[in-house]
Amino acid sequence: MAAPHYPERLAKLQALLKRRNISVFLVTHPANRRYLSGYTAADHDIQESSGVLLIPARGTPYLLTDSRFTLQAEEEAAGFTVREYAAGLMALLRKLLPELGAARLGFESHYVLHATAGKLVGLAGKLGVELVPQTGLVERLRIVKSEVEIDKIRAAVRLNEEVFARVYPAIKPGMSETAAALALEAAMREMGAESPSFETIVAFGANAAKPHAVPSSATLNRGDLVLVDMGLVLDGYCSDMSRTFVAGRPDPVYTDRHRVVRRAQLAAMETIRAGITCREVDLAARRIIREAGYGDFFGHALGHGVGINVHEAPRLSSRNRGKLRAGMVVTVEPGIYLPGWGGIRLENMVVVRETGCEVLNRDATFLDL
């Protein structure tokens, strides 16, 4: 059953294709594929596609896949003609492109391998088709979320908070990072999430100085700081949330640094509204951290968009001069990372609105020491 938004998304994309004079567009990015068709299969990795969409500027679109996925594709992608590529994708394209009268074939330059593009070039040459590399055409549609999508993201964030609240009391001295990460992921699944949206990070003490720490067998000692970065997928949409706290009573050094990060987060959120540049939001947080003397210890961007993918556009970085638009959903996650000591990151998700931002998180635990 196609939910009513699939035809609407397809119509928007087809309008874009006509405007760019692209006769047929090949969609290889799994999240774009899902967004347009409702087909939920995941790719194990880019070298193992579970299918592509072939979308003419006019008329019925195709979903091309192999025999492992045909049944699922037919069940999920109503409105798409499902075709199997038994002899490989290129052989099927060779047959379909002339049928569709393709003169200009668009493809996703940011999600097609150089080797695959080479094969497309060969095929296009044989068929007399012009290849038109595109970047972010479908992502441009996905970047602004509908209220239906925002409701789904809100639900994912709420579930994330419930999972964290349930597991938090069990994170005690003697527990390992791995055990804590495992407990969070098990609770996600038990409480109804489809899966984690990325590998859960739990880092104690100095291990938290790595922003992308991998949980180890190290165990928690009283007084250690604990950094948790976790996300889940619910109904196809992601959450992403970081919390940092101390096992026991925080010392003044910790408290001071925690407050700096929280102030940076609040300062950034105060700037967020439609029309502001991503750069300005990043710099609002960065300024607070720099003025507190930690400017060299906040090495990553302030945040990123979240939707079907846990990391998508826009990027809230000091180099992005693009403007926020109402309906975008972004993380706000300043951090301070000090080698040998540890790290603090506080991450909430917000919706950009015309005159401000809506914070999707309710849980303010540990944020205001």
Place this chain on the structure above:
Amino acid sequence: MAAPHYPERLAKLQALLKRRNISVFLVTHPANRRYLSGYTAADHDIQESSGVLLIPARGTPYLLTDSRFTLQAEEEAAGFTVREYAAGLMALLRKLLPELGAARLGFESHYVLHATAGKLVGLAGKLGVELVPQTGLVERLRIVKSEVEIDKIRAAVRLNEEVFARVYPAIKPGMSETAAALALEAAMREMGAESPSFETIVAFGANAAKPHAVPSSATLNRGDLVLVDMGLVLDGYCSDMSRTFVAGRPDPVYTDRHRVVRRAQLAAMETIRAGITCREVDLAARRIIREAGYGDFFGHALGHGVGINVHEAPRLSSRNRGKLRAGMVVTVEPGIYLPGWGGIRLENMVVVRETGCEVLNRDATFLDL
């Protein structure tokens, strides 16, 4: 600490580079990166790299990453000079390539995006460097496993069997596919696996007609068949195993089909030895299934290599005329999939030896009805 095999692998690759007159080689594939350097960071996806290797044909290799991963890279990749790309990879390459005197820059065509390759072309033009796309250079080293690697894979297979044996008694009428998959993944982690090597498949009855079924909330009824396809990662190496059985007493139709699949598996394993083509092994299994009247219902290839990646070369398919070599590790996984009825897949892993094959699985439960 570099284990002694890293320098050896690097020396083999550098010899290959010299032979091809490649002055510097850019390694972007995460498994190749890990194989050569010991750096274990994973990529969330191809658009979010956690680093690349830059390997000159002579001298010390570099690991290039961003501030999130510098500490981990320095800890893990002994023998590599770690450099941070604060202003992006292209900016750092622009600085390093002339320092290294790069005349011909090789890159992994099968794991570089078309858009990224476009940037490399621009950079190479500016620097007067010739770009040399490569496919599978490091994979060629990885395809034959050392005995140390085979020991790790054997341990992963054994742990996989122990996990399955522990959870199997709990898979009973009333349990959902999702709950069974969750129980298997939780047991993996508890029993010491790093992670699943792919999303665990549990499919009941007709849902098993999809070779890549996604676990649903459907519950098990007495008499249903159960297809489990699971794998785990232990010490960086993968396992992959499928079992099919019946909740209760199998009926004669099930038993007959199960025996066909098992005979196909045994026939394939009997052919495996160094020097035989992948095609011949696939056809040995396919012949049995075809003769039993199910030729149209075995749509996928017979097997694939397993190592750092759960799917790697060689592919045991009817189209692959490449020869097996001693030390390759492959799955043997024939199946029959009948829409409306269900599917049966039996999957073991074997090591190719000079005169035959070594079956890595010990567990023969359910295989001989």
